[in-house]
Amino acid sequence: QKEVEQNSGPLSVPEGAIASLNCTYSDRGSQSFFWYRQYSGKSPELIMSIYSNGDKEDGRFTAQLNKASQYVSLLIRDSQPSDSATYLCAVNHPYNQGGKLIFGQGTELSVKP
Amino acid sequence: DAGITQSPRYKITETGRQVTLMCHQTWSHSYMFWYRQDLGHGLRLIYYSAAADITDKGEVPDGYVVSRSKTENFPLTLESATRSQTSVYFCASSGAGAGGYTFGSGTRLTVV
Numbered sequence: 001q002k003e004v005e006q007n008s009g010p011l012s013v014p015e016g017a018i019a020s021l022n023c024t025y026s027d028r029g030s031q032s033f034f035w036y037r038q039y040s041g042k043s044p045e046l047i048m049s050i051y052s053n054g055d056k057e058d059g060r061f062t063a064q065l066n067k068a069s070q071y072v073s074l075l076i077r078d079s080q081p082s083d084s085a086t087y088l089c090a091v092n093h094p095y096n097q098g099g100k101l102i103f104g105q106g107t108e109l110s111v112k113p
Numbered sequence: 114d115a116g117i118t119q120s121p122r123y124k125i126t127e128t129g130r131q132v133t134l135m136c137h138q139t140w141s142h143s144y145m146f147w148y149r150q151d152l153g154h155g156l157r158l159i160y161y162s163a164a165a166d167i168t169d170k171g172e173v174p175d176g177y178v179v180s181r182s183k184t185e186n187f188p189l190t191l192e193s194a195t196r197s198q199t200s201v202y203f204c205a206s207s208g209a210g211a212g213g214y215t216f217g218s219g220t221r222l223t224v225v
Binding site: 032042088 | 143144146154155156158161163171203207212213214215216217218219
């Protein structure tokens with residue numbers, strides 16, 4: 001079982017819709033969770049972090065964490081074509097060994113005008 | 114300029130040559146990391162460092178060497194480049210053990 005799993009996509013949504021990106025992780029020792037956005041040919045950019053169960057909102061983005069289910073998600077409201085990118089879920093290494101993050105393989109999102 | 118910078122942006126080298134990729138950050142972040150990103154494999158950790166003079170292996174360290182004599186620099190050396198090391202290499206830094214990373218802009222390395 002992969003440590004951090006994401007659907008590879010592509011996930012295609014129409015402009016203005018809600019895009020829902022999902023991520024599961026295998027180790028209950030993980031405490032920090034991150035979403036990165038990566039445009040084609042660019043480096044990953046941190047867009048959300050979440051540490052507690054529940055929802056965290058930042059503009060059009062909402063991160064959701066459920067530690068009991070070992071599940072973290074990212075919702076993008078009012079999706080725009082500029083949101084088209086690959087979204088990487090990252091989880092801190094269990095017991096925070098050396099600050100390392102474990103990345104999922106990413107979900108490609110395509111927002112159609 | 115503040116931030117994390119990688120050089121060169123692009124590099125073509127021949128099999129068997131030694132090549133060094135540079136990474137410099139201006140935040141005095143304790144943690145620094147080297148990843149490679151390949152289609153089908155995602156981001157894979159090569160080496161990381163918790164502080165100056167403290168480095169440790171990641172998931173795919175074979176064929177790579179790192180050093181960290183100063184907090185701000187974390188160079189990655191391919192001792193004898195192989196075609197399988199053709200990849201995009203990202204350096205990242207983090208100021209706290211539980212925080213997210215900031216990535217550099219990457220180096221696209223081609224080994225011919």
